[in-house]
Amino acid sequence: MSDTEIEFRDVEKAFFKEDGSKQVILDKVSFTIPAGKTTVVAGGSGQGKSVTLKLILGLLQVDGGQIIIGGQDTTTLKGRQLKALRTRFGVLFQSSALFDSMTVFENVALPLRERTQKTESEIRKQVLSSLEELELLGHENKFPAQLSGGMKKRAGLARALQLQPEIMLFDEPTTGLDPVMAMEIYQLFARTQERIGYTSIIVSHDIPKIFNLADQVVVLNNGAMDVFPSPEAIQWSQKPHIQEFVKTTMGELYQSHLVEK
Amino acid sequence: MQLNAISRLGNSGLSAIIDLGRMGTYLFQMIVGCFRLPFRFSELIRQMHFIGVGSLTVIFFTAASTGMVLGLQGYYSLHKYGAEGMLGSAVALTLIMELGPVLTALMVAGRAGSAMCAELGIMRISEQIDALDCMAVDSFRYLISPKLLATIISVPILTVLFDVVGIAGGYVAGVHLMGVNPGSYIDGMQKSVTNHDILLGAVKSFVFALLIVWICTGRGYFVHMIKGTGFGARSVSKVTTQAVVYSSISVLVFDYLLTAILL
Numbered sequence: 004m005s006d007t008e009i010e011f012r013d014v015e016k017a018f019f020k021e022d023g024s025k026q027v028i029l030d031k032v033s034f035t036i037p038a039g040k041t042t043v044v045a046g047g048s049g050q051g052k053s054v055t056l057k058l059i060l061g062l063l064q065v066d067g068g069q070i071i072i073g074g075q076d077t078t079t080l081k082g083r084q085l086k087a088l089r090t091r092f093g094v095l096f097q098s099s100a101l102f103d104s105m106t107v108f109e110n111v112a113l114p115l116r117e118r119t120q121k122t123e124s125e126i127r128k129q130v131l132s133s134l135e136e137l138e139l140l141g142h143e144n145k146f147p148a149q150l151s152g153g154m155k156k157r158a159g160l161a162r163a164l165q166l167q168p169e170i171m172l173f174d175e176p177t178t179g180l181d182p183v184m185a186m187e188i189y190q191l192f193a194r195t196q197e198r199i200g201y202t203s204i205i206v207s208h209d210i211p212k213i214f215n216l217a218d219q220v221v222v223l224n225n226g227a228m229d230v231f232p233s234p235e236a237i238q239w240s241q242k243p244h245i246q247e248f249v250k251t252t253m254g255e256l257y258q259s260h261l262v263e264k
Numbered sequence: 265m266q267l268n269a270i271s272r273l274g275n276s277g278l279s280a281i282i283d284l285g286r287m288g289t290y291l292f293q294m295i296v297g298c299f300r301l302p303f304r305f306s307e308l309i310r311q312m313h314f315i316g317v318g319s320l321t322v323i324f325f326t327a328a329s330t331g332m333v334l335g336l337q338g339y340y341s342l343h344k345y346g347a348e349g350m351l352g353s354a355v356a357l358t359l360i361m362e363l364g365p366v367l368t369a370l371m372v373a374g375r376a377g378s379a380m381c382a383e384l385g386i387m388r389i390s391e392q393i394d395a396l397d398c399m400a401v402d403s404f405r406y407l408i409s410p411k412l413l414a415t416i417i418s419v420p421i422l423t424v425l426f427d428v429v430g431i432a433g434g435y436v437a438g439v440h441l442m443g444v445n446p447g448s449y450i451d452g453m454q455k456s457v458t459n460h461d462i463l464l465g466a467v468k469s470f471v472f473a474l475l476i477v478w479i480c481t482g483r484g485y486f487v488h489m490i491k492g493t494g495f496g497a498r499s500v501s502k503v504t505t506q507a508v509v510y511s512s513i514s515v516l517v518f519d520y521l522l523t524a525i526l527l
Contacts, residue, residue, distance in 0.1 A: 060398055089400040100395035102387075117401045166399075 008073065009036040009059060009170070009202070011228075015067035016054060028054050030226035031068065041196065041203040041216050043234075045248075046223030052206040053097075055223070056172050059204070060092060061085045072170075090118065093168030093201070097175040099159035101147040107134070107158050108143035114165045133161045137191060153184035157191065164195055171196070173205040177213070185209060189216055222248060279491050286489070290482045294412050297404030304410050311414030315376040319422055322371050327426040330363055331355060331433025338434070339442045348442075352449035353456035355434035356427075360457060360465045364427040366519050369472035372419055373511045377480035380411055381507040384484030385500035393485070408485070412477050419473035420466060427465070464526050471522060475514045483507040 016029040028051035036042045044052050057063040058070060061077060069076045077088055101110050108130055115126045134140045137157040147155055156176060163171065173192070177185035193216060196203055207213040214220065214234035222229045222237070224244045231237045237249055338354045384407065387393050396403045431453070438444040483490065483503045493502040 062394060062397060086400045086402070089398055092398060094395070094398040096391045096395060098391050100391035102392055102395075103390070114399045114401070117406070118399065162399075 008038045008071075009204075010071040011035075011068070012071065013068035014058065014065050014070060016051070016058060016063070016065055027226040029058075029223075029228070032226075032228040033068075034221060034228055034230045036202065036204060037219065038202050039200055040218035041192075041205065042219045042221060043213055043217040044204060044206045044221045044223065045208075047248075050223040050225070052223055053174055056094075056174055056204065056206055059170075059172065060094065061088060090166065091169045093163035093166070093171045095156065095159050095163050095171070095173045095176055097178055099147070099155040101155060101158055101162070103147050106144050106146055107139060107150070110147070110158060111143075111161045111165060114162060118166060129165070130161075133164065136195075137161045151184075152179050153187065156180065156188055160188075160191060160195070164199065167199055168201050170202045170204070173203070173207070175206055175208060177207065177209045182212075185212065189213065192216060224248075283490070286486060287478070287482050290485065291478050293404050294408045294478070294481070297402065297409040298413060300402055300405040300409070304406065307410040308413055311410050312418050314379070315372065315414050316418035316421060319372055319375055319418070320425070322375060323368060323422050323426050324429055326367055326371055327359075327364075327429035328433040330367060331359065331430030331435075332437040334358055334363075334430070335434035335437030336442070339438050339444060348438075348444050349448035350452050350456075351434070351438045351444050352431075352451070352453035355438070356431050356453040356457050357461060359427050359430040359434075361461050361468075362519070362523075364423050364430060365465050365468035365472055366515060368419060368423045368426045368469065369476060369515045370512055372415070372422065372473070373476045373480065373508055373515065376415070377476045377511055378504050378508050380477070381480040381484035381504045382500055384408075384481055385487040385503055388485065388487050389496060389500060403485075408481055411481055412474075415477040416470060416473040419476070420469040423465065423469040464522070467526060468519065468522050471518055472515045475518060476511045479511040479514060480507040483510070 011032055011034050013031045013033055014029050015027075015031055017025050017027045019025055044055055046052050054063060058065055059072070059077075061080060065078050068078070070078050072088065073091075075088075077085075080088055101107075102113070105113070111130045111133060112126050115121055115129060119126075121129070131140065131143070134143055137160060139154060139157055139161065142150065142154060142158075147158070150158065176192070177188055180188065189212060192203065192205075195201075203216075205213055205216065217234050220231045220234050220237060222231070222245060229240065229242065229245055231240070237245060240246065240249075334355045335351065338351050339348060342348050342350055342354065384393070387407070393403050393407070396406060435446070435449055439446045439449055483506055484500075487493070487499055487503045490499070490503055490506075493499040493506075
């Protein structure tokens with residue numbers, strides 16, 4: 004199991020709108036993402052869920068505070084150090100972000116070709132094995148435009164897992180998928196996490212079902228962050244915005260046991 | 265009201281300075297990316313095929329028509345002074361020093377520059393470039409450097425081809441249509457064109473190639489950061505138009521500057 008813990012210390016992030024006004028996304032936020040566990044980041048649209056992921060990856064810079072990953076402050080990293088940090092991550096994007104001019108095989112093989120010294124036959128063996136695990140065997144010569152939404156997600160997951168990441172980031176992984184397909188994707192998360200043991204951070208709107216995977220839940224609201232040690236703990240919060248959040252998005256949380264951890 | 269106008273002006277000025285700084289850093293990174301390993305040789309060949317071989321038809325027809333027009337108009341002007349024998353010299357010098365590099369660059373900007381910009385813009389808005397960054401794959405080495413090298417190799421070669429076809433077009437119009445002596449056309453050209461003239465044309469085509477690939481790929485790469493272009497497909501289309509306009513204007517401005525400095 005991964006021993007890489009992620010800690011936010013007084014992290015600040017704001018954006019300036021086109022009219023010059025300032026929108027605070029994170030206002031001195033502190034919390035810890037435990038190693039080898041699954042943390043779900045929830046919140047309304049525009050509350051900074053995807054920004055949080057991009058800050059962890061170093062795709063955006065913090066305005067203040069520190070992000071400590073595996074004991075190292077990553078907010079000051081640049082160039083090769085930042086590249087070295089990113090070798091520890093796997094990312095499944097909301098859009099899957101597959102390279103549309105490459106086949107499924109080429110997409111999944113890309114990190115192995117670019118970042119390892121493996122021979123072409125070793126790469127082929129590993130990629131086909133991954134595609135088999137994710138039920139994509141037989142589709143390796145198709146282009147992303149020829150795949151369904153669920154297949155694209157699985158291909159994106161296969162690519163993200165090729166280098167055995169310590170930390171997996173999932174950005175809205177089930178957006179646009181039907182409930183059956185979404186459940187299949189969640190089951191894949193659980194299965195691959197059990198095999199590889201990565202620390203998992205999931206940003207999702209699909210609150211009731213995704214909470215079945217969560218060890219910890221973080222709710223973003225107007226720059227502030229509320230951390231709950233378990234999905235069940237949310238219902239005990241006395242904060243009005245959390246109660247509203249529970250009411251609007253999680254009414255069926257405890258009726259939903261479709262996904263087994 | 266006045267304060268708003270001043271504020272908007274200030275914002276626009278700041279945006280322009282930030283944009284220029286970003287593009288300056290981008291130019292440095294794209295050049296450095298060429299020296300990072302492993303080099304994508306197959307992608308370089310693919311890009312050279314797209315930029316070079318793919319532009320042959322448009323370059324051929326543009327050069328032939330330009331050369332023939334120069335042949336006819338040159339004959340018309342020189343005939344007034346009884347100097348038809350200078351036609352070869354006039355056509356060759358005009359093409360080698362001026363029209364060859366400029367028109368080739370404008371054709372490449374319109375055909376390949378727009379395609380490079382749109383490709384990178386789509387990759388940016390569909391998070392494909394973010395995906396490369398997240399995989400710790402250098403997006404400059406992987407995506408930009410093959411385009412840079414392919415452009416600065418292909419454009420000078422296309423310029424030479426433009427010059428040759430243009431001079432042949434001038435020969436057809438001047439000698440076969442207007443009856444200029446073929447010997448004087450070739451002889452005038454050989455005597456008047458110097459190594460310095462050819463070098464000027466070569467420097468221009470190299471600089472224009474750099475301008476095209478820098479501006480066109482840069483606009484696409486930063487499509488998400490360019491203010492006032494909207495979002496999604498619309499932003500890509502607007503930025504692609506911008507890229508062709510800016511690179512064409514830059515080619516014309518640098519054409520004057522290089523001529524003034526090097527002539």
